[in-house]
Amino acid sequence: xxxxxxxxxxxxxxxxxxxxxxxxxxxxxxxxxxxxxxxxxxxxxxxxxxxxxxxxxxxxxxxxxxxxxxxxxxxxxxxxxxxxxxxxxxxxxxxxxxxxxxxxxxxxxxxxxxxxxxxxxxxxxxxxxxxxxxxxxxxxxxxx
Numbered sequence: 001x002x003x004x005x006x007x008x009x010x011x012x013x014x015x016x017x018x019x020x021x022x023x024x025x026x027x028x029x030x031x032x033x034x035x036x037x038x039x040x041x042x043x044x045x046x047x048x049x050x051x052x053x054x055x056x057x058x059x060x061x062x063x064x065x066x067x068x069x070x071x072x073x074x075x076x077x078x079x080x081x082x083x084x085x086x087x088x089x090x091x092x093x094x095x096x097x098x099x100x101x102x103x104x105x106x107x108x109x110x111x112x113x114x115x116x117x118x119x120x121x122x123x124x125x126x127x128x129x130x131x132x133x134x135x136x137x138x139x140x141x142x143x144x
Contacts, residue, residue, distance in 0.1 A: 006109070007139045009077070019073075023083055054118045057093075061143045062117040065091045065110050068141055077079040077138040084138075092140040095125040102130040107140060 014020050044117045049059045068074045068089065090110050094103045106128055108121035136142065 007088050008078065009059050009086040009139070012076070012085060014083070017083070018106045021078075052115065052118075054114070055122060056141065058118045059114055060123045061108075061121065062094050062110070064143060065141050066091065066114075069110065076140075079138050079142075087137045088125040088139070090137075090140050091143055091144040092120070092136050093121075098141050102131060104128060105134070105136070107134070107136065 014023075017023070045059075045063065045129065046056070049056050072085065075089050077084055077086060077089075086108060092105060092107045095106045096103055104125075106121065106125045108117070108124050111117040111120055
């Protein structure tokens with residue numbers, strides 16, 4: 001287990017993993033990632049967030065991370081030079097401290113419900129001291 005994480009993972013067996021050749025191909029790329037932008041109607045989502053008095057940003061972080069966790073390929077990471085599959089990926093995000101007007105990085109565990117996540121992530125963001133004082137664990141989606 002990654003000592004910065006409380007999430008479990010299993011080491012991938014390279015000999016039987018169908019993605020092994022792709023892993024080896026992209027392993028040494030500086031930023032092996034894929035990004036897309038698509039229009040999505042979030043009218044209903046915004047109404048639910050507003051009706052519950054939630055932070056739009058924190059609710060969206062939860063929605064994105066929850067959906068991404070449903071896709072196995074999004075839960076692969078590299079730990080100690082080996083590909084691993086996490087049971088769950090948590091969140092890391094930038095948060096503006098309203099008093100100092102400076103951003104800080106927050107790591108918040110993904111919870112079972114959006115309401116619980118929004119409350120927990122807000123509490124972590126408000127009580128965290130420091131700005132960039134930790135190395136991000138492998139098992140987070142960085143949402144900025």
